[in-house]
Amino acid sequence: VNGHTVTFANGDAPAATTLPAGSGVNNQLVTDGKGNSTVYLNSGTVQDVMNAIDLASGVQNATITGGGATLANSSGANASIATNALVLSTSTGSDLKISGNNTLLSAFGLNSGATGVGSFSADRTASTTAGATVSRSGMVQAGSTLSVNGKTITFADAKLPAAADYGSGKVTGKNVITDGSGNSTVYLQGGTMDDVLTAIDIASGAQVAPVSNGAATLAVASGSEASKVLSGGQLQISSGMAGDLKISGTGNALSALGLAGAQGTGTSFNVARTATAGGISGKTLTFDSFNGGTAVNITIGDGTNGTVKSLSDLNTALKANNLQASIDTTGKLTISAANDYASSTLGSTLSGGKIGGTAASFFSAPTDPVADPVAQSTRANLVKQYNDVMDQIKTTAQDASFNGVNLLNGDQLKLVFNETGKSTLNIEGVTFDPNGLGLSKLTAGTDFIDNAATNKTLATLTTASTTLRSQASALGSNLSVVQARQSFSKDLINVLQTGSSNLTLA
Known part of the structure; x- marks a missing residue:
């Protein structure tokens, strides 16, 4: 089943204490925790067989403790029996492919009853809920990859591995493991679109996830914004501050994420950070001396010839005039008094700091501070x-x-x-x-x-x-x-x- 083996054996399942390390027993099923299972026929049931198929396909996963195996759903729907029919489900990331002795397949109604070796397969769109419009190309296939600004994101049709097998760092609260250098693996069993966007942000630098002791703590990079899914279902992907957004991929990852449209091809997607019409590139921003600071004259640009490119550059220029800048989660830029002068009103007669320049019209009128x-x-x-x-x-x-x-x-x-x-x-x-x-x-x-x-x-x-x-x-x-x-x-x-x-x- 999807490259994993289900073996049928005589007798009853062995006791948990006799199993090798890493294996676990659940009723009359013994699994190695990696998708391979043995079903013992003496007291085994069809449910044991369905569980074995689910473990192999990735629909279920097994947690092994002390020789016992606890099963839980990872993705899709667990196999079931409905009116003399066996109902199987694919996982999120892969089609269902079963091969084996045709007599055995026939016993489960999975082929026509021919002898010899046969196979059964069903893709992930073979059956959908009533009214659903699921497109096979709309789901990321296991083995697909994305390359984001030179960093690699791999999609695996598996559950998140145990902590001892992370190798790098698990991003807290996500189905993502990253190496701390921008490369990540997204585990499709139990994964969500938010996990995919998290991996893209880590690769682009929009979010950082330093690794320590097998864990990666996620944080939005200064001046950036996390990617998200908008209310209409569109993806809003942040380029980060380090460079333009350049994404290429293998498999169906780009098309599944809607990145093979007008701005890209089937294998690449590029968006530059250049200013659009009505943007502020090339515009100036001035501030008179504020509370005895040094007056500021800023030109917004690409960082060359003294122009200001990033939030960090802007704060460096404003610091000498007792001012500071910040960007909130909606992307709004706010310029305010530095903490030492928190009671001062920007542009007031008493404190100074009147705003000017060709970019001044983009800002609202200064407001009086509100005391805590x-x-x-x-x-x-x-x-x-x-x-x-x-x-x-x-x-x-x-x-x-x-x-x-x-x-x-x-x-x-x-x-x-x-x-x-x-x-x-x-x-x-x-x-x-x-x-x-x-x-x-x-x-x-x-x-x-x-x-x-x-x-x-x-x-x-x-x-x-x-x-x-x-x-x-x-x-x-x-x-x-x-x-x-x-x-x-x-x-x-x-x-x-x-x-x-x-x-x-x-």
Whole structure:
């Protein structure tokens, strides 16, 4: 059956524990898990035979655990009996071809009863549901291939192999195995059109699927869009960003996917990414300085002579002007303020960034940013904490008084070192309340509203910190002078006291 063997044997099926590794028993059927089976006739039934045919044709698959085989449908309909007739089904990817002893075939009504070796075949369109219009050419045949931008996609009429047999990486949630370099195999038993499009996207670079430990994680490449089936049944295939789309194939893959029409032949399909009428190739886009950034003048083109070709190129040009670009799943290009200036309106009088150029008409009018209430609540709480610290700085400076002198509130301290008052040290005080340090209270909803506003406050704090360190150094120097004079005075007093004591003794 389709290149696999179904053998009939006397006796009963052996126990699961006696089977070789990789084989499994299901009722009176033993399968090797690869489509070949043995049916034991002593207690076997027609159902066992139908299951064996389904395993060979790919309609069913077997999962083998501990010598037992669990059968499950892969594609098509399981073989059945209807009013004294045997109903067989092909798999998704292959016609049904059965050869064997004619007497045996006749027992199942699959030939005229002649002796010798005979055969039976049925293609995948021999029977359809009522009202269905199935075209054989509309289904990809096993063994067909697609070459997409030099990468190969192979179609196999089999179920997805076990994890140990992947060899490369199974794309998560898909009936596709890829080698991580763009080449893939689509398994038709249980496969869908989405699996085919996934393999095409991996080959074109529209999606990436890096392989790790036998698994491939699928993600849409930056600036690209995943291919999809439109509501009318048409395929929308993305070229990706790396190059034009060039597809060739063997078997019926191109015609089955509708790629052998006006834009291609039976063996190739090519679509260039050149701009269509009304496109933006050759048009310019300008932005005035936005929040102090560098004004931008962009020409959209093929990437040569300084023109912008990709989303990455566009973002590189916009970055110096505090702007960024993104493309959503519908292909819409959006240019917005960089995260640091998230509260700014593009093109406003306050922030700048007015748009111009011949491509400006393609864009809608800039809209005001919409604040995230949760984030702004957190920032408002930070503003309150900051203002509380400002109050503490003010009261601490006011309380830094000793003997009526407060060097942090603008007072001056004069130290006299001798009895004539000619040796003195004047220490100039400073006003180091928040205002004196260049700090002021913040307003919720205005300050800390985005990263740029926060960075302004950080800059004033850095300046205040530098001022404090400088003044601390100056006060430290004065303290050293006072301590030196104090030490000198103590030593002099000790000398005088010693001399006085000696004179008294004398």
